Amino acid sequence: MTPDARPLAEVKVAKLKDCPMLTAGCINPTTLHSWYSACRRYMKHADKKADEIISIVADTMMEPRLMTWYQAGQARINKLTLNQYIDELAGLVLEKKWDHKLWQKILASSQGDQAFIDWKIELENYNAILTTSSPSYALTADRLMAQLNANLNESLKGSLTMEPVLATSFDACNKPADHKYLPKLTDQEKQLLNEHDGCTRCRTFYAGHHSDTCPMKASGTFPDAMNYRSLTVSMVEAAKPRVAAAFVKAAPCDDNTNSYVSLSKPTPFTVPHLYAALDLTGPAMREFPLPIRALLDVGCPAVIISASLADQLGLRCYDLPLEEDNLSSLLDALLRCREYVRLRVRLGNGKWKSGTFRAKVNTGLPIPLILGLPFLATEHIVIDVNLRTAIDKRTGYDLISPPLLPAPPMAPPYAPPLPTPKKVKPPTPITLEEASEPALVGYLLPEPIVALIREHIEVLTELKLMNEKDCKFKEKFRDRFPI
Ligand SMILES: [Zn+2]
Numbered sequence: 399m400t401p402d403a404r405p406l407a408e409v410k411v412a413k414l415k416d417c418p419m420l421t422a423g424c425i426n427p428t429t430l431h432s433w434y435s436a437c438r439r440y441m442k443h444a445d446k447k448a449d450e451i452i453s454i455v456a457d458t459m460m461e462p463r464l465m466t467w468y469q470a471g472q473a474r475i476n477k478l479t480l481n482q483y484i485d486e487l488a489g490l491v492l493e494k495k496w497d498h499k500l501w502q503k504i505l506a507s508s509q510g511d512q513a514f515i516d517w518k519i520e521l522e523n524y525n526a527i528l529t530t531s532s533p534s535y536a537l538t539a540d541r542l543m544a545q546l547n548a549n550l551n552e553s554l555k556g557s558l559t560m561e562p563v564l565a566t567s568f569d570a571c572n573k574p575a576d577h578k579y580l581p582k583l584t585d586q587e588k589q590l591l592n593e594h595d596g597c598t599r600c601r602t603f604y605a606g607h608h609s610d611t612c613p614m615k616a617s618g619t620f621p622d623a624m625n626y627r628s629l630t631v632s633m634v635e636a637a638k639p640r641v642a643a644a645f646v647k648a649a650p651c652d653d654n655t656n657s658y659v660s661l662s663k664p665t666p667f668t669v670p671h672l673y674a675a676l677d678l679t680g681p682a683m684r685e686f687p688l689p690i691r692a693l694l695d696v697g698c699p700a701v702i703i704s705a706s707l708a709d710q711l712g713l714r715c716y717d718l719p720l721e722e723d724n725l726s727s728l729l730d731a732l733l734r735c736r737e738y739v740r741l742r743v744r745l746g747n748g749k750w751k752s753g754t755f756r757a758k759v760n761t762g763l764p765i766p767l768i769l770g771l772p773f774l775a776t777e778h779i780v781i782d783v784n785l786r787t788a789i790d791k792r793t794g795y796d797l798i799s800p801p802l803l804p805a806p807p808m809a810p811p812y813a814p815p816l817p818t819p820k821k822v823k824p825p826t827p828i829t830l831e832e833a834s835e836p837a838l839v840g841y842l843l844p845e846p847i848v849a850l851i852r853e854h855i856e857v858l859t860e861l862k863l864m865n866e867k868d869c870k871f872k873e874k875f876r877d878r879f880p881i
Contacts, residue, residue: 407461409436414443419458425491427500431527434484441480452476452483464490481530488531497532500524504537508549515581515628518546580623587629594634594721601629603637638724671695672781672788674769674797676743682712687744690766694788694797696781698770700725701755703739704763713739718758725758735760743767746800750790752777 407423409432418436425433441451453476456468467490468475475483488496504524509517521542528536537545583591583598591598597605599612601621607613614620627633672694677687688711702725708715715737725733735758743752755773774781774788779797781788788797795801827846 409433411436414439417454417458422461427496427527430488431530434530437480451480452478484531497535501535509551580620580626590629590634603634672798676745678711678743680711680713692767692769693765695768695770698768700770701757701773702760702763702768703757704766705759705761707766708739708759713741715739715759733760745797750795
């Protein structure tokens with residue numbers, strides 16, 4: 399095969415979801431790798447299935463030779479997987495032993511005058527082509543690392559011997575290099591900028607603007623290529639916005655002894671912090687609440703608990719989102735917080751209770767608990783520094799000087815209780831059958847029996863009276879009643 403002198407074919411992609419196109423022209427290993435990557439991205443973003451992808455992308459090859467090849471074997475080629483298709487294409491378009499030549503090119507490559515990062519990316523790309531289309535020639539990650547290490551330019555080799563620790567990961571190579579132009583953002587850099595509110599124009603994390611509103615865009619400038627460093631996670635860490643959580647050890651001072659300037663009411667240099675005496679409970683502290691003094695701090699943008707207090711209470715720690723590890727002291731020392739806890743606090747024997755809130759955990763915090771703005775805001779606490787009060791505006795309860803509990807009323811003098819009257823059992827009614835032999839004395843008989851006897855006597859008396867009257871009338875009117 400004679401070397402193809404035509405211009406290189408190009409892979410054109412309008413949008414991730416649009417089918418890529420391979421223009422007519424000479425195809426080298428790099429072009430083939432781009433074509434493979436574009437087809438894979440299209441398959442992923444357009445949600446195409448593995449068994450339909452070739453029938454779509456093979457139709458967009460504009461090289462006449464490849465169009466003929468595809469049309470001749472369309473049914474067979476459509477059934478190939480993407481890798482099989484690329485392999486077959488490689489056999490058609492790449493010069494013989496291209497993989498061996500590319501492999502030799504990697505082994506023979508040296509950094510020379512190139513920026514390290516550019517050279518490294520170039521070799522990684524070549525190796526990726528081998529991995530895709532001729533895996534037997536591809537270098538392992540370690541082998542590639544050794545290859546890079548052995549072929550650095552002299553000045554970089556010198557710096558690496560000064561920085562042996564970094565040398566293993568090549569981070570040391572990522573110094574401001576002799577860039578003649580600004581390198582393109584890598585996918586990893588773009589992702590970092592995206593995740594940390596960065597601007598892709600000025601390449602700054604937490605920039606506070608986007609690339610379309612970037613001052614560099616307005617002025618038509620770019621970051622300085624000579625001093626440019628590739629963006630890394632440690633740069634993100636350094637660029638994180640930090641907020642000061644202020645607390646100082648301070649005692650009120652008394653300057654009455656100084657009479658040099660007579661002020662009717664001198665302003666204090668220092669005013670004591672505002673503390674609330676709280677009772678805390680937790681899984682390890684259920685029975686007797688732990689009394690602590692918490693700092694009420696309107697200057698602190700977070701609620702922070704010392705790791706030792708969280709431990710003492712046995713609170714469960716949760717992972718704090720990375721972007722919330724954003725505190726520093728006024729001395730600019732970082733207040734590292736990797737975890738948070740959930741807790742509630744009580745005051746005045748439970749007269750006032752907070753809701754459940756989250757506190758960042760800091761090891762070595764000089765104060766057990768700082769109740770910063772999130773707590774004060776959620777609990778509706780209004781701090782009056784002049785009166786030194788911190789009042790829950792919903793209930794009027796003052797967290798700094800809780801109202802005294804009303805004293806229990808005086809107990810009345812002891813009076814022995816009156817004896818409990820004996821319970822009178824209601825008599826169980828007795829029937830005539832159950833009754834015992836009647837006593838001679840009628841009044842000793844049970845009431846129902848007496849009643850029965852009385853009723854019977856009355857009936858008998860009535861009968862006798864009626865009989866007597868009957869006899870009297872018969873006697874009186876004898877002549878009228880024939881016998
Ligand atoms: Zn910008």
